[in-house]
Amino acid sequence: MTVMQIIFIITALVTLGAAMRVVTSERLVNAALWLVLALAGIAVLLILLEANFLAAVQVVVYIGAIAILLIFGIMLTRGVMDTSGPQANQNWWLAALVAGLLFAGLLTMFTQVPGLRRSPPEIHTAEGDLINTLGTALVDVNGFVLAFELASILLLAALVGAIVVARPAEPEEGGES
Amino acid sequence: MIPLWWYLALAAAIFCVGAYGVMARKNAVAILMGIELMLNAVILNLVAFWRYLDPAEVTGQAFAIMVYAVAASEAAVGLALIISIYRTRSTVAADEIDMMKW
Numbered sequence: 467m468t469v470m471q472i473i474f475i476i477t478a479l480v481t482l483g484a485a486m487r488v489v490t491s492e493r494l495v496n497a498a499l500w501l502v503l504a505l506a507g508i509a510v511l512l513i514l515l516e517a518n519f520l521a522a523v524q525v526v527v528y529i530g531a532i533a534i535l536l537i538f539g540i541m542l543t544r545g546v547m548d549t550s551g552p553q554a555n556q557n558w559w560l561a562a563l564v565a566g567l568l569f570a571g572l573l574t575m576f577t578q579v580p581g582l583r584r585s586p587p588e589i590h591t592a593e594g595d596l597i598n599t600l601g602t603a604l605v606d607v608n609g610f611v612l613a614f615e616l617a618s619i620l621l622l623a624a625l626v627g628a629i630v631v632a633r634p635a636e637p638e639e640g641g642e643s
Numbered sequence: 644m645i646p647l648w649w650y651l652a653l654a655a656a657i658f659c660v661g662a663y664g665v666m667a668r669k670n671a672v673a674i675l676m677g678i679e680l681m682l683n684a685v686i687l688n689l690v691a692f693w694r695y696l697d698p699a700e701v702t703g704q705a706f707a708i709m710v711y712a713v714a715a716s717e718a719a720v721g722l723a724l725i726i727s728i729y730r731t732r733s734t735v736a737a738d739e740i741d742m743m744k745w
Contacts, residue, residue, distance in 0.1 A: 474645050478653045485657050485680055489664030494673060501676050504657075508683050511653075514645070515694045520686075520707055527711050532679060532718045539672045539722040543735045554667045555738060561666030569659040573652060582648040586695045600701045610705045617712035624716030632723035634730065 474514060481507030490554075494540045502533045516589060519597050650691035658684035671725045671735045675718060682714045 484504035491497035505528045512521040554561075576582055589596070603609035657680055664677025686707045693703025729735050 468644070471645055474649060478649070482653065482656055482660070485660045488676055488680060489660055489668065489673075494670060497673060497676060501679065504680065505683065508657075508687055511650070511687060512690055515650070515690050516698075517690045517694065517704060517707075520690060520704060523708070523711060524686075527715060528679070528683070532715060535718050535722055536672060536676060536679070539675075539725060542726055543672065543729045555669050558667040561663050564666065565659040565663035568662060569655055572655040572659075576648050576651055576655075582651065583646045584695060585644040585646075587698060589698045596701070600704050603701050603705055604708070610702075613705065613709050617709055620716050621712055624719050628719040628723035631720065632726050 470514065474511070477507050477510045477514070481511070494544070495537070498533060498537045498540055501536070502529055505529050505533060519600065647691060647695045650687060654684040654687040654691070657681075657687070669736050669738060671728075671737050671740070672722070674737060675721045675725075678717065678721075679714065682710055682717075686710050 481504050484500045484507060487500040488497050488504060491500060505524065509521045509524040509529075512518075512524055604614045605611055661677045661680030661684065664680065665674050668674050668677065689703045689707045689710065693701075693707075697703070725735055728740055732740070734740065
């Protein structure tokens with residue numbers, strides 16, 4: 467057991483436990499806070515994988531934006547679900563069965579794939595070079611410029627769509643909003 | 644060193660927990676939280692494969708960034724829909740939102 471392995475196991479257990487609490491918590495605000503812990507655990511794992519830039523993105527985008535957005539959503543709609551009994555529907559055992567079978571199937575599949583016990587190769591480039599390469603590849607015609615543009619258009623469409631959908635309906639004579 | 648399959652097994656576990664949340668939770672916001680967990684498992688897988696198979700290329704990281712963009716737009720549009728439904732029908736329970744069912 468190396469230090470890295472011990473760190474990985476502790477982080478994995480915390481992340482998995484927090485994820486379990488996200489889907490089982492009775493109170494939604496608690497579930498959202500457990501979600502923040504799970505996302506932070508993923509950020510630690512990204513640092514273990516030496517993807518430091520993505521770990522920063524994880525903290526900024528997921529914990530800073532998406533989790534806060536979800537908490538806003540819970541706050542805006544609270545009061546309707548807090549008193550209505552259990553938070554899972556009647557078919558929760560079926561969902562648990564499907565999820566368990568999916569996990570077992572994935573694990574069985576991993577035993578068939580060769581090379582899963584290998585050690586990671588050394589990274590020869592410096593950390594700053596890697597981010598440079600990533601940034602250049604995202605706008606490079608031979609790189610990922612199409613994916614980059616698609617993501618930009620998707621974000622723009624989501625921005626406009628969210629405003630249109632969430633805007634309160636106008637009075638009838640004002641026309642369709 | 645940490646073997647690759649540890650990361651894959653953890654990502655599979657988080658994905659399945661998120662899938663359970665999507666299938667079993669009543670509240671629409673809780674369903675969105677399950678989806679976020681599943682997307683995070685995908686990101687972990689992409690970055691793990693990038694690190695263990697081909698760290699000289701940036702493909703894995705570039706598509707992890709794509710997943711971040713998709714997750715952000717999905718959360719924004721999903722919450723807008725939930726708030727719109729809450730405003731018109733005063734509920735966020737997924738099994739009560741059935742006006743498109745027949």
